[in-house]
Amino acid sequence: MSFVVKKLRQAEADALEAAIWYEEHQAGLGEEFIYEVDRAVRALSESALRNRIRFADVRRAAVDRFRFYGIYYTVRDNDVWVLAIFHGRRHPRVLQERAEQGRV
Numbered sequence: 001m002s003f004v005v006k007k008l009r010q011a012e013a014d015a016l017e018a019a020i021w022y023e024e025h026q027a028g029l030g031e032e033f034i035y036e037v038d039r040a041v042r043a044l045s046e047s048a049l050r051n052r053i054r055f056a057d058v059r060r061a062a063v064d065r066f067r068f069y070g071i072y073y074t075v076r077d078n079d080v081w082v083l084a085i086f087h088g089r090r091h092p093r094v095l096q097e098r099a100e101q102g103r104v
């Protein structure tokens with residue numbers, strides 16, 4: 001089954017914020033982070049149902065090479081909605097609030 005992947009603006013902002021942080025610590029690492037995130041998001045179009053549900057109906061896909069980061073998303077019909085892209089140590093309340101606001 002193939003899905004259409006859509007990202008909330010907040011999720012795009014998450015990725016950009018993390019990329020800036022990585023770039024400030026090592027030149028070129030921010031660009032690599034964005035590449036890995038984009039690759040993981042594109043892969044969801046074919047593999048969205050492979051990842052287990054973490055809470056409610058939110059799933060997490062890992063970001064290769066940046067293993068502590070995850071793509072948090074929900075699946076609705078034929079759409080994948082990316083809610084957040086952030087470090088696993090962030091407080092889960094932020095993700096829960098987005099999931100509640102982002103009901104699609």
